[in-house]
Amino acid sequence: MRVTVKLSPLLVDLFPGSTRHVGMEAATVSDAIDELERCWPGMRDRICDTRPSIRKHMNVFVDGERSALSTTLREGAEVFIITAISGG
Template identity: 35%
Template sequence: MPRVAFTPNLQRHVACPPRDVEGATVREALDAVFAGNPKARGYVLEDDGALRKHMNVFVDGRPVRDRVTLGDAVSPGGEIYVMQALSGG
């Protein structure tokens, strides 16, 4: 199962422990996490489900390219990191 981990900076606002979840894409994996932690969703995603402008998601160390539908593929042993972009100040 892919593992999803969140930036420590987010923990100040909402607890987001790392989770191992089912999912073949970033969207599926994040949906699985947010199903059990709905408050966290609004800190990471816009209302329409796109990644917030000043958030970054990495899959196995590489930034995702699809920031809107989050369709980047994730392997079964993949690592997803949800980080705070430094852009935006």
């Protein structure tokens, strides 16, 4: 499936050469993160922990719905990978 991944500005700043919008082929959220890792080594470790699972301080949304690594992607899906915002 051809999808668009939209990265948070923080991730783009950490990985020189990356862009806010990345078009790719991916069947699941995990596949999309694997492709990001292939393009920018180390990005997977910023998004996922060792279980593997999406890190607590990261959020992944597919077409507006909070998602997990196993979430299936449809053709044309928009995957947003953003950092969580906390405060007190």
